[in-house]
Amino acid sequence: MISTKVTVVKTKPYDDQKMGTSGLRKKVTVVKQENYSENFIQSIFNSYEPKDYEGKSLILGGDGRYYNDAVIKLTIRIAAAHKVAKIILAEKGLMSTPAVSLVIRAQPKDTNFGAFIFTASHNPGGPDNDLGFKFNSPNGAAISETMNNRVYEETKKISEYKIADYTGEISFTQPSKFEVEHPDGSKTQMEIVIESTTKHYIEEMRNLFDFDLIKTLFERKDFNFVFDGLHGISGPYAKEIFHGIFGVDEKNLFQCDPLPDFGGGHPDPNLVHAHNLVALMDVFCKNPYACVPDMGCACDGDADRNMILGPRVLVTPSDSLAVLAANSDLVKALSKNGKLAGVARSMPTSGAVDRVAKKLGLNVYETPTGWKYFGNLLDAGKITLCGEESFGTGSDHAREKDGIWAILCWLSILAQKNKGNTGKFIGIRDILGDHWKTYGRDYYCRFDYEDVPVDKAEIVKGNLAKNFDMFKGLKAGNEAFVFEYHDSVDNSVSKNQGWIYKYADGSRIVFRVSGTSSANATFRIYFEKHVEPNGDLWADTQKIIHDGENLPELAIKISDLNNVAGRTGPTVIT
Ligand code: G16
Numbered sequence: 001m002i003s004t005k006v007t008v009v010k011t012k013p014y015d016d017q018k019m020g021t022s023g024l025r026k027k028v029t030v031v032k033q034e035n036y037s038e039n040f041i042q043s044i045f046n047s048y049e050p051k052d053y054e055g056k057s058l059i060l061g062g063d064g065r066y067y068n069d070a071v072i073k074l075t076i077r078i079a080a081a082h083k084v085a086k087i088i089l090a091e092k093g094l095m096s097t098p099a100v101s102l103v104i105r106a107q108p109k110d111t112n113f114g115a116f117i118f119t120a121s122h123n124p125g126g127p128d129n130d131l132g133f134k135f136n137s138p139n140g141a142a143i144s145e146t147m148n149n150r151v152y153e154e155t156k157k158i159s160e161y162k163i164a165d166y167t168g169e170i171s172f173t174q175p176s177k178f179e180v181e182h183p184d185g186s187k188t189q190m191e192i193v194i195e196s197t198t199k200h201y202i203e204e205m206r207n208l209f210d211f212d213l214i215k216t217l218f219e220r221k222d223f224n225f226v227f228d229g230l231h232g233i234s235g236p237y238a239k240e241i242f243h244g245i246f247g248v249d250e251k252n253l254f255q256c257d258p259l260p261d262f263g264g265g266h267p268d269p270n271l272v273h274a275h276n277l278v279a280l281m282d283v284f285c286k287n288p289y290a291c292v293p294d295m296g297c298a299c300d301g302d303a304d305r306n307m308i309l310g311p312r313v314l315v316t317p318s319d320s321l322a323v324l325a326a327n328s329d330l331v332k333a334l335s336k337n338g339k340l341a342g343v344a345r346s347m348p349t350s351g352a353v354d355r356v357a358k359k360l361g362l363n364v365y366e367t368p369t370g371w372k373y374f375g376n377l378l379d380a381g382k383i384t385l386c387g388e389e390s391f392g393t394g395s396d397h398a399r400e401k402d403g404i405w406a407i408l409c410w411l412s413i414l415a416q417k418n419k420g421n422t423g424k425f426i427g428i429r430d431i432l433g434d435h436w437k438t439y440g441r442d443y444y445c446r447f448d449y450e451d452v453p454v455d456k457a458e459i460v461k462g463n464l465a466k467n468f469d470m471f472k473g474l475k476a477g478n479e480a481f482v483f484e485y486h487d488s489v490d491n492s493v494s495k496n497q498g499w500i501y502k503y504a505d506g507s508r509i510v511f512r513v514s515g516t517s518s519a520n521a522t523f524r525i526y527f528e529k530h531v532e533p534n535g536d537l538w539a540d541t542q543k544i545i546h547d548g549e550n551l552p553e554l555a556i557k558i559s560d561l562n563n564v565a566g567r568t569g570p571t572v573i574t
Pocket of ligand 1: 021022120121122300302305346369370371372388390392437513514515517524
């Protein structure tokens, strides 16, 4: 038993602790400032009533990035000072974001305070890179916008924090116990129990999917599968599921050991940052004679994002959502209650899933960017499947998007399509091609302008609103407006969620400012062009978005981004 006393430490507020799209993300150098982490963690406690956390359990986990260990220890000491009774600590501090969501949901409701997840997701890690704090509620979801604002208000007025004075070692692999003496002389106990990084998650996946069926796919000699963990936290799950259960050769599982700096890479599964996998799958058709795997996939730093690749093709996240909706009857996890309850997509995600929903007679909800906006719809049973263009796909099993789960959905579809088939393998290209022949194709692309100084960003925002009328005047039926979301469950309204320039046929240019960058502003420009089923379904995306209505040219004209930010083009195209 470790004995410790609570001390109350005076502090001064920082003015930059407002959470973005998903938690607070800052450079490690910022987080290392005096009392920076202490202030933020204390502000979370200050945003609740003591009855919410005293005597309750708190889960702690993260993606293993640099400096996580230090903030986890700090959180344990602050939790002890707030009379938390039990810390459920991920082994070695490692647990993916969706796995934490599932572990939270498995706790008894009346003893559950929630979870801190220490991750900056797809942002790079290391001493000069990013760190992140997220707080999730007992339902497994990141706290709401209202709570985010409450926490921010607390960060602006904080004057002291409470912390247990114990500064010795705390084991991240063995259980331990604390006896805590509080300033009024009372004593409480707090135990730390260790939760396996993978066990609970894998049990849940076994219940949700037909693993025996998926195994038949891996038994085919002509199915070649590769996975890239980008040195994030998905690796341990990938090794246990794909290698341990399905028998994939470990050589096909790349970068599956989590590293504090992600091996110096950017743990973002997209065409730019997952470049080794993209080259192996020959997505840009540079080696037409090379033999390419049948399926390639990757997850981001905290394993909530997924990227699916077929031979020489990226399945855009928008298309992935649409294909999963259209084939939901082939996926046990999606068909467990018969038909899907409904589907949802974030506003910049393409309308591909809307076409499927229309055909299947499902409601489709368009939400602002940020997984938290799906929470109410999932809790209310209005949707079963949801997704975002930013490589996020998920369902009502958790309240976070789930990278490995999405890969298992695709494996289920492939296994079902090839069930009993000893002939030619039906692959990802066949599934995509069939889908587009039915619904048409929504060509999709995103340009990112990163690191735009804040004053320049304000000028660009001004241009975006100023040019609504110019766009509307270009063609009959054009619409231009600022996206505003009215939540049909709690009636809350979220304003200013992006600028939309939309043609009558559904083609769009959308602008947003990223809510996850840790410094300056990142503008995202999303392009979407619909081609009917009888049109060119296998063209180059860049050609389609530039031909005819030249969407990128128009976007630059509307925003004047290149001039204002002094750029010649986007920093990243995905
Ligand atoms: C986070 C949210 C996602 C959201 C994404 C958008 O992803 O969880 O729901 O789509 O941010 O990022 P941005 O605001 O930069 O466009 P993650 O994977 O970073 O947690």
